[in-house]
Amino acid sequence: MELHQVRYFVTLCRTLNFTRAAAECNVTQPALTRAIQRLEEEMGGPLLFRERSLTQLTPLGRAMLPHLEAMLTAAETARRVADEQLGRQQMSLRVGLGPAIAVARVADVVGRLIRFCPELSVQFEEAGAPALVDSMLSDMLDCALLPDDPDLPDRLHRWKLCEERCVVVLPAGHQLAARDSLSAEDLAGETLLVGERCGGFVLRLIEASAHAFTMRRCGGSWVQMLDLVAAGLGLALLPDALAIGAGLISRPLTEPQLHRSVLLTLVAGRPQGAAVAQFVKLCRARAFA
Amino acid sequence: MPRLHDKILAQRRTMSDEVRLAYEVSVAEMRAHGIGSSALRLGDRFPDIVLPNAEGDLIATGDLLRRGPVVVTFFRGIWCPYCRLMLDALVAALPEIEAAGASLIGITPETGGLALTTKRNHHAAFEVLSDVDCGLGLGCGVVFRTPDIYRRLLLKYGNDLAARHGNQAWFLPLPAVFVLDRDGIVRWRFLSVDFTEQAEPEDILAAIRALPSGAA
Known part of the structure; x- marks a missing residue:
């Protein structure tokens, strides 16, 4: 053709x-x-x-x-x-980051894009998935990284970037820290932190297991949740890709194993700026560990 | 060393009846539809493009041309045995291509890290660019929609191009090679509707060496 x-x-x-x-x-x-x-x-x-x-x-x-x-x-x-580079036009890229998805996921891609378009201005917005979808639909965001969810609207183009598995984050001095991996049974009786913007693993654990857990609600993002873990307020279930701070350790949850897919999403049929189009190409072309 | 063509003939002889039927029907259908008739011709300018390479950087063809002539080879992906033979032959010919002053780039429609897998599997020391959504292939007139009979065959043997390309289009490039002079003008080309046929590295080398001095 x-x-x-x-x-x-x-x-x-x-x-x-x-x-x-x-x-x-x-x-x-x-x-x-x-x-x-x-x-x-x-x-x-x-x-x-x-x-x-x-x-x-x-x-x-x-x-x-x-x-x-x-x-x-x-x-x-x-x-x-090429034209926009020549014209030195302001190029911008606005990326939404869904629950417990860190900038680190795409930092390398953004770095390489900036090497190619030095004038690029980049903006990130962390929020829950529904808020990010609304922002994309109202053209406040160009694209977003979101956990896979059957409720995402059909209007979104989506590409799976990677699979993440659930880990338990706990203070280094915690008695469970001596274990290589943890099961639902190990966590029974522990306090688990639950937040809307932290990946949803706790709710899935409750659905998948017969054990009873103590839960403590925690607003904010995964960053604040890690602070609460460090303060001894409870344990967090988070995706393995997040960098956790000093004094904390993570152990894989092996029984049950919980996974999620991270998708790159954008509104179908909407004209994209050149930087956005190249960002999407770079993400789609590569493998994410 | 046996010519690439001989290896392709040997590979073609291993086709099962089922594969042969799908291959013959597809090629006949594609010929009847005049596929490839709109591909870039000698004297045409190659499109200016920016695509991700296997290592995840954006590469502009214009920048490659500054170093000298460029050989661009389109291939279907590493699932394709004829493409693999062609890649091995080009890897073997790369020192001579570079000695003749040219650089080589491979173009694959595959995504998700498969360009890097291609390089690693073939120990390829040349650029392999990911033509995401086949935009460059379209600009060069070498893209076609996979005939239904061939699509079913690929799916049956686990080659889901939708997953490999990150779209549901099932578009593929014809085997095509363009030798570009420093100005990005096509000076030689190989193109075949029969996707088992591939350019012979010797012919590519001869084309580079035949470029007017100053162009090479």
């Missing part, structure tokens, strides 16, 4: 009108029609219903549109980076 065929098709999907699409693409209508026909041959069927006054996407057309659009964006963003 050809770049111009894809561009004509994407424009036609937006306008649903051959005359207007041809004008927008600066070509004659027969040229646009021919290009669409060739694309249809390659895709293996009609992409559009053509009726006298109405142009509609076929199911195949609807299925192919997001893929062709993504490919077109990928083909065109590369140029925009």
Whole structure:
């Protein structure tokens, strides 16, 4: 397939009108029609219903549109980076960080992006998943790292970046610190800290096990939760990727084993700045440990 | 040393009837649809691109061209046995390619760290860029949608391109090699709709050496 065929098709999907699409693409209508026909041959069927006054996407057309659009964006963003660099335009990237997801997850990617676009301004926002989704939908954020959740809206594009497993964080002097790994049974009778922005592992542990735990609610983020662990107020269940401070240790929870996937998410179909597009490409291209 | 072509013929002889059928039907279908007819031609300018390399840095082709001519090779991924043969042949030819003043970049549609896996598996000392969502392939006119019969075959044998590419499009590049002069103009190309065919390193080398002096 050809770049111009894809561009004509994407424009036609937006306008649903051959005359207007041809004008927008600066070509004659027969040229646009021919290009669409060739694309249809390659895709293996009609992409559009053509009726006298109405142009509609076929199911195949609807299925192919997001893929062709993504490919077109990928083909065109590369140029925009060069242009924006040349023009020294202010480039920005706003990333949301979901519950118990640290900046460290993407710090290396951001560093490499900044090496390429030194003028880039980067902003991070830590919050619960629903708040970050709202911020993305209202264009206050470009993308967000979120734990996988079936309740995420369909409008979000998502790519799995990595899998994290649950660890128990406890003071180094705690009696359980001598163990290599811990089970639900070991934690029975201990006080567990529960926070809405800390990964949700405690609630999953309660669902998965028959033991009774003492719980202490704790607002704030995982950073504050670690402070409370250090102060001896309870133990925390957190993803293994977080850096914990001096005086604390972590032990894997092996019975039950709890995991979660971390996703890169963004609103589908929204035009992205060049820096955002490159950030997403860098994240998708690499493996996250 | 046997030519790459001979190794490809040997590999092709190992196809099961099921694979052969899917291969033959797919190639016939792709030929009938004129796939590849819009690929970059001699004299065309190669698109300016910025893509992540295997090590996770952004690479601009314009920067590579400043060092001299560039050989760009598109391949389908490390699941493809013909691509693996081609990569080994290029790894063997790399010292001569570099001695001729050119650099080599491989382009894969694969994501999720598979570009790095490719480099490691093949001990490849050249850049392998991840063409996320096939944007560069589209700009070069070498992308096609995997025919249904071939998609089913790949899935049956565990090659889920949706997972490997991070999208549900099932787009792939044709085997294509472009030799670019310092100005980014295509001076030689190899292109085949038959995805088992690959450019012979000797021919690539001859193309680099044939570049007008000053270009190389």
